[in-house]
Amino acid sequence: MPDLMSEEKSPAAQRLLIVQALSVQPLAEVLEESGYELTRAGDVPSAQAALADLTALPRLILMDMELPDLAWPACVSLLRELAASGVPVITLSRRQDAQRGAALRDAGATDCLLKPVRLSELLALIERRIHPVNRAPVAEPQRPVASMTVRERDGHCSWQTPQARLLMSQYFPAPWADHARLPPEVLAWLHREALRRRAGAAPSGLTVAPRAGQLRQRLSFNLMPADPEVIGAGHWLLVLHEGDEAALVSRLAKSLDLPLSDAELLYWTLGQPLPRQQVHELGLSEQAYDGRMRTLCERLGVQDAAQAVARARHALMPQG
Known part of the structure; x- marks a missing residue:
């Protein structure tokens, strides 16, 4: 087969190659009506x-x-051959479990969509791939999850990520951080928030100021839903953010009309598939994480986590 990237060939302005059963016409007709040469x-x-x-x-x-x-397997082989040309490839498939999705990406697919595809979204995606716009990068998590599991009755911190331990030591003096216990003001909030949650009230976070004389941001705490089997009965999961990250999570929740816990989960999923270590740092089993993501996708009206992440990245895109 000839070298597909030889100098004689340059990309045509609006030409698309559509690899599809010739008996299937509607999609091709829509693309032609939209001005593309097929x-x-x-x-x-x-x-x-x-x-x-x-x-x-x-x-x-x-x-x-x-x-x-x-x-x-033959379809994946053809996809790999097409992707080797350097031309972006969008795949369409009816079934895409985690294993198949990984196989498509490994074979070089630029985007993997599930059928039935919303034509408006497909046209918008094609336009973005053909005419990418140089925009400021989307804000993404700058560090691993800062989280901790806390026993409700006395504020004992059963487990902390290194990031949470560092933040607690920077914002609160000894002996609280040294003894792995919540300081009184945070424990009082935890007790109030736990009662509110049991009564069905909307989630409410806590924000504290840095110690006097320290040039730090404010620190926010959010109480997150978690699996008792993962964090222990009678415990709660706290996720910590400094000012900028807390604002991004709140912005995501507001833009996509999501509960704060869903916005938190989606925020940590940005950029790459969520590492399994971070699944546990969010107090979730792998099964619970998959279930939460399915529910989140239903709320957003998308078909999979990749589309949910795309919505999140668009919501956090700098305006203007």
Whole structure:
């Protein structure tokens, strides 16, 4: 097969290669009506020939992962071959568990969408891939999760991440940090908030000022839902943020109309799939994390965590 990135070939302004069963017409018709020039391929040889024979590479490839008479491994192999051209590839598939999603990304897919696809979202995604806009980077977590599990009856900190331990020592004098116990003002808030939560009240956080003379931000505490099997019966999970991060989580909750706990979960998922270590740092089992993400996706009206993260990144994009 010829070198797809040879100097004779340059990307065509609005040309797309759509790899899909030729009997499926609606999507191609919508793309043509939207002003794109399409090259259609319905099987492996025609897809390979389309890239090899074009005098100019397409700007983007749209690949349906359900080609006629082609098994999943062969589809992934074709995806890898198409992605090797350097052209962004958007895949469409009906089923995408974690293993299949990872296989698509490993094969070079730029975006993985689940069918049925909202055409407005697909067109917007194509436009972003063809004409990327240089914008300021999205704010993302700058450090691992700062969290701690606390026994409700006496404020004993059963477990802390190194980040939480550092923040507590910086904001509160001994003996509280040394003895791994919440200072009185934080423990009093914990007791009030626990009662409010049991009564069904909306979550409310706590923000404290730094010690006198210290040039630090304010520190916020949020009480988060967690699995008793992970953090222990009679315990609560506290997540700590300094001022900038707390503002970002609040902004995410407001922009997407999410409960604070869902905004917190989504914030820590930005950028990369959530490391399993961080799942436990948020007081969740892997099963509970997967369940929380499914519920969050339903709230946002998206199909998977990748689309939820895309919504979050857009919500945190600097304005203007």
